[in-house]
Amino acid sequence: MITLTINEKEVSLDKPVSVLEAARQAGIKIPTLCWHEALKPYGGCRLCVVEVERMPRLQTACTLMAADGMVVKTESETISKVRRGILELLLINHPLDCPYCDKAGECELQDLVNKYGPTVGRYKEEKRKVPESHKDQIFARNMERCVVCTRCVRMCNDQQGASAISIMGRGDHSRMEPFSAASFNCEYCGNCLTVCPVGAILSRLYMHSFRPWQVDSEVETICSYCGVGCSLVVQVRDDSIKRVIPKIGLGVNKGLLCSRGRFGYEYINSQDRLKTPLVRKNGVLEQSTWSEALDLVAERLSSIKKTEGGPAIAGIASPRCSNEDNYVFQKFIRMACGSNNIDSISRTGYAAAQKYFEELLGQGITTNMIEGLKNSEVIFVVGGDPTAVNPILGLSIREASRRGAKIIVLGNAKGLERFKTLQVVPPVFKDAEVLEQLLVSISNARGVRGEKLDVDKGIRALSDKNSGNMDIEGFEELKQALLNSPSTSIVFGMDLVQRTNGHRAIFAAAGLTYLLEARLYLLSDRPNEQGLIDAGCVPEMLPGGRPLNIHDFKRKFETEWGGPIPDEDGKTLFEIIEGAGKKSIKALYIMGENPVFNLPDGTYVKNALQSLDFLVVQDIFLTETARMADVVLPARGWTEKTGTYTNLERRIQLQKKAVNTASGMEDWKIISEISVKMGYKMAYSDAENIMDEIAMVSPLYRDLTYREIGKGNCLWPYHGEPLRGEIHELPAMVDTANVYNAEFYLTLEKPLFHSGTLSRRSPALMKICPEPTLKMSWAAAQKLGLQDGDRAQVLTAAGSSEAPVTIDDSIKDNKVLLSNNFEGKGLFDLLTYKLDPVTRAPGIEGCEVRIIKT
Amino acid sequence: MEKFLLRNIENPNSADINEYVKAGGYKNLSKALALSPQDIMDEIKKSGLRGRGGAGFPTGMKWSFAKADPKFPKYLLCNADEGEPGTFKDRPILEKNPHLLIEGMTISGYVLGSEYGYIYLRGEYPAAADILNAAIKQAYEANYLGDNINGKGIKFHLAVHQGAGAYICGEETALIESIEGKKGQPRNKPPFPVNVGAWSMPTIVNNVETLSNLPLLIEIGGEAYSHIGSKECPGPKLFSVSGHVNKPGVYELPMGTSLKDIIYKHAGGIRNGGKLKAVIPGGISTPVLPADGIDCAMDFVAMPKAGSMLGSGAVIVMDESVCMVKVAYRALKFFEHESCGKCVPCREGTDWLRKVLGRIENGNGKEGDIELLTDITGIMLGKTFCPLGDGAAGVVNGMIKHFRNEFEEHIKNAGCVLSR
Amino acid sequence: MFNESVLKEIDEIKAKYPDRKSALLPSLYVAQREFGWLSHEAMECVSKALNVPEAMVRGTATFYSMYKHRPVGRHVIQLCTNVSCMILGAEKLVDFLGTRYGVQPNGTSRDSRFSLVIMECIGACGTAPAMLVDTDFFDNLSEKRIEEILEKYK
Ligand SMILES: Cc1cc2nc3c(=O)[nH]c(=O)nc-3n(C[C@H](O)[C@H](O)[C@H](O)COP(=O)(O)O)c2cc1C
Ligand code: SF4
Ligand code: FES
DSSP, X not given: OEEEEETTEEEEESSOOBHHHHHHHTTOOOOOSSOOTTSOOOXXXXXXXXXXXXXXXXXXXXXXXXXXXXXXXXXXXXXXXXXXHHHHHHHHTSOOOTTTOTTTTSOHHHHHHHHHOOSXXXXXXXXXXXXXXXXXXXXXXXXXXXOOOOHHHHIIIIIIOOOOXXXXXXXXXXXXXXXXXTBTTOOXXXXXXXXXXXXXXXXXTSTTTOOGGGOSEEEXXXXXXXXXXXXXXXXXXXXXXXXXXXXXXXXTTTTOOOHHHHHGGGGGGOTTBXXXXXXXXXXXXXXXXXXXXXXXXXXXXXXXXXXXXXXXXXXXXXXXXXXXXXXXXXXXXXXXXXXXXXXXXXXXXXXXXXXXXXXXXXXXTTOOOGGGGXXXXXEEEESSOHHHHSHHHHHHHHHHHHHTOEEEEESOOGGGTTTOSEEEOOSTTOHHHHHHHHHHHHHHHHOOOSSOHHHHHHHHHHHHHOOSOOOSTTHHHHHHHHHHOSSEEEEEOGGGTSSTTHHHXXXXXXXXXXXXXXXXEEOOSSTTHHHHHHTTOBTXXXXXXXXXXXXXXXXHHHHHHTSOOOOSOOOOHHHHHHHHHXXXXXXXXXXXXXXXXXXXXXXXXXXXXHTOSEEEEEESBOOTTGGGOSEEEEBOOTTSSOEEEEOTTOEEEEEOOOSOOSSOBOHHHHHHHHHHHTTOOOOOOSHHHHHHHHHHHOGGGXXXXXXXXXXXXXXXXXXXXXXXXXXXXXXXXXOOOOOOOOSOEEEEEOOSSOOTTTGGGOHHHHHHSOSOOEEEOHHHHHHHTOOTTOEEEEXXXXXXXXXXXXXXXTOOSSEEEEESOSTTOOSGGGOOOEEOTTTOOEEOOOEEOEEEEO | OOOSTTXXXXXXXXXXXXXXXXXXXXXXXXXXXXXXXHXXXXXXXXXXXXXSSSSOOBHHHHHHHHHHOOOSOOEEEEEEOOOSTTOOSHHHXXXXXXHHHHHHHHHHHHHHTOOEXXXXXXTTOHHHHHHXXXXXXXXXXXXXXXXXXXXXXXXXXXXXXXXXXXXXXXXXHHHHHXXXXXXXXXXXXXXXXXXXXXXXXXXXXXXXXXXXXXXXXXXXXXXXXXXXXXXXXXXXXXXXXXXXXXXXXXXXXXXXXBHHHXXXXXXXXXXXXXXXXXXXXXXXXXXXXXXXXXXXXXXXXXXXXXXXXXXXXXXXXXXXXXXXXXXXXXXXXXHHHHOOSOSHHHHHXXXXXXXXXXXXXXXXXXXXXXXXXXXXHHHHTTTSSSHHHHHHHHHHHHHHHHHHHHHHHHHHTTSOSTTO | OOOHHHHXXXXXXXXXXXXXXXXXXXXXHHHHHHHSSOOHHHHHHHHHHHTOOHHHHHHHHHHSTTSOSSOOOSEEEEEEOSHHHHTTTHHHHHHHHHHHHOOOBTXXXXXXXXXXXXXXXXXXXXXXXXXXXXXXXXXXOOHHHHHHHHHTOO
């Protein structure tokens, strides 16, 4: 224990910290400029000088470690004089344009000068002149105001790991550059904005539109984009969002944000938002009233239920909606419509993988804290780029790498390119085979564990067929690294699920997790994929992951819900689509999803939906799917309603209402009103009321209250017993001895700057990334005679598209990548799929492509 | 005194290994390898050897810190950045006597348990780079470097790393940053390089001249070494003498030789029968001494008492024709140019000092400018991150202290009388 | 991109150090030699060859004064004007280079024959004033001697 005296106050520390932090712990504030709590100390500004007894000169508190018996004084005449002097030096080249500067009011320099600064300037020469740069769409850079504290550089290098900012030149010619304009790997996280103490880096999104003290309210909530569920603060004025900022130390992200979270909020204020219900009349969607629309939906669904039976109705839930919305939705489909046909787009990845992993290893197997990644010695990343899908989780991997952990990537490394220690590139689309061989080789070395008989059996079956060797570069090293690792994390991305043999990759990864006692993380690109499963929006499970086919569970819910749950097995997402095509599904209710665009083989999906008798789409935009609907119901979006979300580590968090809006209704409310009209009673007063019910019926959320959730530390299972829902018969592994010898294959890019179809309504994200690009390796571009920026036509068996080419050095195989976020230019229109027999997820691999320069 | 560091350099082939061996070179290495590292450490401590890079830190102490750190590998970096204006003392070793340095480094590597050495050579010495590389190649061939030195299973590898024009890289932590491929900005201390240095490993940084003393120390032993020159900081010392003297050049003299003797006895006195006006005794970062202040012993202990510092022992001699305001201005131009930009007082302070000195020198000085200068140096002194900023402030203060009238004249007469 | 032999040279440099980043300064010299100066492209090549972020390459490259960030003439004169050289007349030599060869500090003569860089101490104070022309060293300079020397640099 270290005890020191600061300003005559005794301070005891339980761990060694700097004098500055010790003072903060004691509530003593020492002025700083280059120091930032999220960054390593630097010692450049010298404002934090303090007097320390028995030390000859003034010491900088930020770099001086507190030692036992130290006697520190943080304010004195001498110290003030020094601070005044330093501030005078800082001001000699700093423009005095505070009235014009957007930072005024939250500028650290302004505050410091106000407290310690000189009253008159003695500097008579000309000030440094650097024109403000607006070269970038998002950031304005004003190098006259820069105080070279290097906080942005340290943020960008040490926290974000993008290393896009550097100080150019030296001495008084130092200026921060180059950053952004999409160059130098800028990831547009905007974390530099968080730390810039002055108006040197500013966001152009809200430039000159308000003063920081002019906000009506600040609401702490969570982000609406991905499965990490970052905490952020929404600043509101006149019921519109002025900006989104993080709060240092808060939430899973601890004050970091990614481009989507920080700059992607504008969609909510979009002109294109749906405002009133629409009803199709004579083939056209016309504006309607709530009562007309709701009556119509209730009436049509009731009549289809009556004539065709409940199972002719299906529902597609949404990983962008809250737990409450999804819970009410599945209850509605099951109880009011009488159908277990409820699934979601999560079937294309997360839900499919999650369910199989849990069947193999037990419920809760993927419940691991994102923080924990930082402490792993080996992180094995398969099936996708975490830094793009779940950027903040990706940062934990980068941090582990900086700490010296081994980062091993199977496939293309992308955002981990500079952080990986080992990369193994499988033959194209043979990732599952590599994982299987790896599993066999590890089990050869370690033996089976004997805890999970099914898994052991599966591993043995694999061993019979495989040698455990693979003749690809790095395989042996990979095996050794895993065998020797004291703590391993496996990060599993959805690229491997979207294969016709996706279940084999999952099994292999599960086997590795089991043998290595690794922590398993599933990447999740929507905010509530986990919550939606927990809420029961999967055909075979009731809320809380209770299997529907276990009679006791079903009975219990029937009692709680006051009626029979249908007996027929529910259909999964693609079975629902196929059912629609084959006319066994007559009516479809889609809540917050856009299958026509978001599912592979768009043409097929569209035709299938066209065959429906009745299609209801509930959304915040008139999406490709909504345009086909018979009734469109306007919902409320992020910041317009309150609800809980469960992130990929199963932290249940509160997304709060921050603005008032006239348009749209909460999803759960629309549904419960229809339900009532259909004769099944739902009487929820608000979202909290729904959570009370969930907390009662779902073992995973048992006893959960909004008050508890609001504290931010509710991790699943909450007071509940995780259910070990093991299976007893492994599904037979399906052999797919596909040969992939085409020159190039088209596959999906999960981009950093976009997410689903929301981000394309976000002007800032559209500025950062205005259109999809065709990403390929340098070798591929050479072969095709293409250069960076050339436009090329993409031709597959299913269709064609056009896009500019981006050469991506991190691509090491013959895949060509295209994202699926832009209207009319998505990848999924160019692909067909085949379902994996076990997970029922769509396999989209092996799409041969021709690329022609245009 | 018999020359040791500059022994044999008149020989046009002095850089060749054969000539070096002929003159007795590398025998001290063999002698050292027959001793235990600890024995040599004891000799070094006994010798009282202090670093010749400027700070005069006791070498034995620094080495024992590094040795005590169990981390491995340890790196030995030779500071050949020689950037202090007025200094050109390491250059004859680098260009004419490279094997002395290599021998010294190999011995040091052996003592420290370090297997890798780098010579951080300033970019401004391209010729020295070629010479050193050739010498290193020869040393490898002769088995004075490599995996099995002298057949004793001792390993030491050496390479040259060229800087690229940054004075601050002479500061040891900046040097380490630079060799790691970054900008040369000083690091916070602690941790000290002896514990966390290059590539996060224990690292010893020593000046060329310091390391070149090792063979001598082995040759004559610590005891005898401690009797050369000053008591508190013994040994031979290289002095670079430049400016208005008859015989400028590098002189190897015992530590503690008087400044006056250096100028008048060794460097032949003031050129063209001129009159001495001022001396910068230890390189431009050390405060100036007036003509009547040169009766002092040139060593690390005596010089601070005389109002300046030994620094790198670079004596810049100025006769009456020199305008001190101009010298101050030029010095500050240097510091402004070389400030790394990390800390505010140095980055902004050197710029402001330069500008104020510039306007005084150019005849636009205002009343109160001298006070302004001392105010600015007051903000800087003791508050900069590393000694560079302190040095800059000290130089201005020294000039004002001894030549205040010249500043006042400049302001009064709107410019320099000397240059009219 | 660098050609094979340059990449090989850089690989050899990398092998000298425990960490690839350490090869940055020497590799920048190589790039400067290959491109004549450190153009954007030159630094991009270094960034790729070492897998060091481009911003870091640029930041480092601009910190050191011996890297050229503009095209230079066929020969670069690096003249010291620090105190020892200054008090022995280096400034007059700067003027001389301007009038005689049309080259200003940090500039290039119109015929692209010379660029002039003002140096801080090049360690020749004992034989001041001094300069480097490309990598050749000359001291005890006078106007006449400069003329003689530069004769050889066309
Ligand atoms: C601004 C600054 C510049 C320095 N330049 C040099 C230099 O050029 N050469 C040198 O040997 N030491 C230089 N030093 C001293 C080094 O930091 C360090 O003390 C020295 O290399 C240690 O070696 P020594 O113990 O053998 O003297 C400089 C220090 C500072 C603060
Ligand atoms: S005093 Fe500060 S700015 Fe100057 S060189 Fe040292 S660290 Fe850099
Ligand atoms: S806060 Fe300590 S030096 Fe800047």
